[in-house]
Amino acid sequence: MTDAEPQTIAPLLPGTDAPIAAGELVVLIDRRRRRYLLELVPGSEWHSHAGLVPHDDLIGVAEGTAVRTNRNMEIVVLRPTREDYVLKMKRGAQVVYPKDQAAIVAAADIRPGCTVVEAGAGSGALTLALLAAVGPSGRVVSFERREDHAAHARRNVSRFLGGMPDNWDLVDGDLQEGLTELGVRPHRLVLDLLEPWLLVPGAAQALPPGAIVLAYMPSVPQVMRFSESLWADGRFTDVRTTETLVRPWDVDGLAVRPAHRMVAHTAFLTTARRVPSRDEGGPPPPRRKADLGPGVVWSEAPAVESDHVDGRS
Secondary structure, rough: OOOOOOOOOOOOOOOOOOOOOOOOOEEEEEEOOOOOEEEOOOOOEEEEOOOEHHHOOOOOOOOEEEEEOOOOOOEEEOOOOOHHHHHHHHOOOOOOOHHHHHHHHHHHOOOOOOOOEEEEOOOHOOOOOHHHOOOOOEEEEEEEEOHHHHHHHHHHHHHHHHHOOEEEEEEEHHHHHHHHHHHOOOOOOEEEOOOOOHHHHHHHHHHHOEEEEEEEEEHHHHHHHHHHHHHHHEEEEEEEEEOEOOOOOOEEEEEEEEOOEOOOOOOOOEEEEEEEOOOOOOOOOOOOHHHHHOOOOOOOOOOOOOOOOOOOO
């Protein structure tokens, strides 16, 4: 099968009580926990430093079976999770990694039934997370102005899901031009763009009150400019920025320590809620230190997110 011919077999969830079949995507894990993604084709062979395994030895076995290569090394075969797939799939643009996918879905409150507009689609990694979050009753509209990136996204989504999902629209174009001509009022707007602040006026026009916009940005200057644009527009509130750091731990009996490598900074997530303008009954912008002028004491206490912040319950 070539890159232009995505698989058409209906995918099975990891943990499905059925033998692995020809045409399925699988992930192979060796004793050093290295992962290899492949599609099972009768008569083919998988080759690595560990030796070779005929695909026929993997077809028909139960998920989690350990098979041996011709060099007598054990390889475990499993159906891939979305994380496995995203980290190993072919890509054009840099992907949004699973830790940020989870944070985006949570921060933007993306749930079943949502209509989500995404720009850009990149290699389709975040698109897969959005489709899973909105469910069959929701819809994802992805904009991608680069044809090569759109082709990667289309191929990767189709390959993982076994075909193009009915609730996904991939638009080859610029969201800045098409945002006001969507024909739908999206509940959520997710931006993975170099200059998301250029979309603020269009987002305010396209989103209904209460909707959420989220931007994924790697640098502090981007966060500053996007946040200032949201406040200056006057139709957004509750502007917040976070980042997510993930630190793995090595657990080997009594030897428990942080791993030598961690997934640290990848991007900042800035979210905001669409509201009516002040003239239409919306809230006033918040007071900030920069607005009060020099020599003025800042008297508002910071919001406390939890009673457990200082260790007390």
